[in-house]
Amino acid sequence: MAIQQPATRPAPKPVAVPANPRFSSGPCAKPPTFDLKKLADAPLGRSHRASEGKAKLLKAIETTREVLGVPDDYRIGIVPASDTGAYEMAMWSLLGERHAEMVAWESFGAGWVTDVVKQLKIAHTVHTADYGDIVDMAALNYDHDVCFTWNGTTSGVRMPSGDAIPADRAGLTLCDATSAAFAMDLPWDKLDVTTFSWQKVLGGEAAHGMLILSPRAVERLESYTPPWPLPKIFRLTKGGKLIEGIFTGATINTPSMLCVEDYLQALDWAKSVGGLQGLIARADANAGAIADFVAAHDWIDFLAKDPATRSNTSVCLRFTDARITDGAAFAKAVAKRLADENVALDIGAYREAPAGLRIWCGGTVETSDITAMLPWLAWAFEAEINA
Numbered sequence: 001m002a003i004q005q006p007a008t009r010p011a012p013k014p015v016a017v018p019a020n021p022r023f024s025s026g027p028c029a030k031p032p033t034f035d036l037k038k039l040a041d042a043p044l045g046r047s048h049r050a051s052e053g054k055a056k057l058l059k060a061i062e063t064t065r066e067v068l069g070v071p072d073d074y075r076i077g078i079v080p081a082s083d084t085g086a087y088e089m090a091m092w093s094l095l096g097e098r099h100a101e102m103v104a105w106e107s108f109g110a111g112w113v114t115d116v117v118k119q120l121k122i123a124h125t126v127h128t129a130d131y132g133d134i135v136d137m138a139a140l141n142y143d144h145d146v147c148f149t150w151n152g153t154t155s156g157v158r159m160p161s162g163d164a165i166p167a168d169r170a171g172l173t174l175c176d177a178t179s180a181a182f183a184m185d186l187p188w189d190k191l192d193v194t195t196f197s198w199q200k201v202l203g204g205e206a207a208h209g210m211l212i213l214s215p216r217a218v219e220r221l222e223s224y225t226p227p228w229p230l231p232k233i234f235r236l237t238k239g240g241k242l243i244e245g246i247f248t249g250a251t252i253n254t255p256s257m258l259c260v261e262d263y264l265q266a267l268d269w270a271k272s273v274g275g276l277q278g279l280i281a282r283a284d285a286n287a288g289a290i291a292d293f294v295a296a297h298d299w300i301d302f303l304a305k306d307p308a309t310r311s312n313t314s315v316c317l318r319f320t321d322a323r324i325t326d327g328a329a330f331a332k333a334v335a336k337r338l339a340d341e342n343v344a345l346d347i348g349a350y351r352e353a354p355a356g357l358r359i360w361c362g363g364t365v366e367t368s369d370i371t372a373m374l375p376w377l378a379w380a381f382e383a384e385i386n387a
């Protein structure tokens with residue numbers, strides 16, 4: 001009796017698997033050397049205002065300055081509520097003195113636009129671009145305050161450089177750099193407020209935000225009082241003067257010293273791989289491995305249209321095969337196959353972004369894990385298209 005063959009044979013599974021299948025865009029993979037035991041020096045059960053705790057917080061600030069190359073005359077503070085806390089604290093404290101240019105090309109930037117349009121209700125102009133595109137930053141009025149996100153985590157589109165921002169601007173630039181800091185060169189002379197959170201590029205823990213202020217941002221804080229009430233958690237000044245303690249480790253409210261210890265460990269690891277340039281090279285190598293894969297397969301492409309704007313951290317991809325009828329269902333099914341095989345976790349596109357995949361490529365991810373995962377992506381695609 002003849003044996004019946006299936007119409008298409010299932011594609012064989014690749015042999016190699018990534019040592020670490022964690023490619024989430026936040027919280028992101030811990031540094032490869034991470035070990036919970038390394039956090040044993042955290043001063044748990046002690047006051048964060050005791051000298052030991054304050055010294056740890058100050059060290060976190062000063063090592064951030066060292067690794068990111070933040071100028072000496074910029075203030076760096078540890079604030080509550082992660083990047084969202086840091087960015088909204090800056091908006092609520094600084095905006096309203098002049099017109100605001102609100103810029104967005106994906107979901108997080110759009111959130112800051114909503115803050116201004118619906119909550120602060122100040123004079124503003126909105127500049128948006130679709131997912132995959134970027135706003136023409138040279139067309140903005142820099143006599144106004146400009147709010148933007150350096151790397152759009154949900155579209156994988158980033159600023160190619162800060163060249164479009166004039167050094168002699170009259171307004172302030174407020175930059176959400178949460179998925180850019182520690183992976184991209186940030187031009188400090190073009191940025192008056194920069195924010196990020198620990199849970200992103202360095203694979204730290206969520207909870208605390210970092211707020212970096214230029215001297216001009218401090219000048220604004222000390223000369224302008226917004227017309228709206230500010231909760232204690234947002235207050236950066238007292239009696240018209242900057243609360244300097246926030247920028248030396250005397251936080252507004254109680255921080256987690258376990259998270260601080262973890263961040264210090266991540267910063268140590270960052271220094272061990274060559275600091276900022278080492279981290280950028282690692283992210284570039286990861287994103288480069290994906291670019292090679294995309295170039296070799298005609299069924300997948302970047303969401304970012306212009307290669308100059310392609311992110312090296314949140315790499316967003318879309319399936320382009322004409323046989324796909326329901327893009328969202330297809331992408332979800334591919335991501336599920338990869339998760340079920342434990343070769344790629346959390347790589348579905350952001351819920352508000354176009355259907356596709358988002359693969360985190362920040363420096364804590366090993367290139368060997370990206371290259372081990374990509375044949376699985378080809379396998380999952382074949383399996384799903386033939387399903």
Ligand SMILES: Cc1ncc(COP(=O)(O)O)c(C=O)c1O
Nearest residue numbers: 026082083084108153178179197
């Ligand atoms: C660009 C950007 N802004 C803000 C946030 C919010 O960060 P957090 O949850 O740390 O406040 C994220 C998180 O993914 C982000 O990618």
